[in-house]
Amino acid sequence: MQMKQQVKERFNHFLSRKHLKTTLQRNLVVDAMVELGRHTHVDELYLLLRAKHPYIGHATVYRSLRLLAESGLAREINLGDGFTRYELARQGERHDYLVCSDCGTVTEFENGAVEKEQLRRAHNLGFAIETLKIELKGLCRHCQGRHPNAN
Amino acid sequence: MQMKQQVKERFNHFLSRKHLKTTLQRNLVVDAMVELGRHTHVDELYLLLRAKHPYIGHATVYRSLRLLAESGLAREINLGDGFTRYELARQGERHDYLVCSDCGTVTEFENGAVEKEQLRRAHNLGFAIETLKIELKGLCRHCQGRHPNAN
């Protein structure tokens, strides 16, 4: 996959521009993010890396992801559930989440038309929009089955 | 001010509907929120209350604010800076927010058509939606002026 190389290259370019060092660990973090191809908790990524590289540290993953976000290649996602997620900033600007209030699973979905309309309205109110997040909370298909009559 | 009474009344109604108790502390929290009239950190509110009522506890403020949010009279704001803010939900049933990433001000706006469309799509994915939140982050008109060339 050449996308991995491309992202890694851009990250390394960012690093040297800032007089920071290209390290094995930083590359491992970028690789893992590209391979995952979806948003993830910091800790999830840490465990994933840990499995293959026992000596990588928790702090390093945190530090690398923050750098990756600073470089603009990833972004921080905050769903208000206590921990930070990161996601590669791909082509598009999708931020639509379905969060299951029972099992916590996050499903992404897309609705470009809706987003455009929201952006237009925000603009009319004088806002310079940076990010757009649409968050729906409810029970996913699986958890609906398990709790037929919750509440 | 009669708005304070109105909010307090609605909150108490919510409490009794849930078979929860109306207490001095819960009323103090609501009062403080109405008086402040703006979003605030939990801890800021705690210190404010503490000044007049030395025996109110940290945990109680957290617990009361969460209840207030559950009742729909307030909402949680998460700017990703490590602590939670709360704000009274003025018009009640709005779910679209413009959050200024600089000053934290929250502006509500409405877009019923968009919401309906989102709910429909979520339903198609098998989700039983409980809450819907559309959050746009960016610079409000005021903060745009103050930082002409940020970054």
Added chain:
DNA sequence: ATCGATGCAAATGTTTTGCATCGAT
């Protein structure tokens, strides 16, 4: 050789919880 990066553990800061007591119903 320099000086930033790492891993670990300890520290931090916010939010939650256990528990004995208090107080609204």
Added chain:
DNA sequence: ATCGATGCAAAACATTTGCATCGAT
């Protein structure tokens, strides 16, 4: 009288930081 609510301190939690060592430049 019951049983939820409170205050406190301790716990839990994700995240950050200090420091000795490692490694990219």
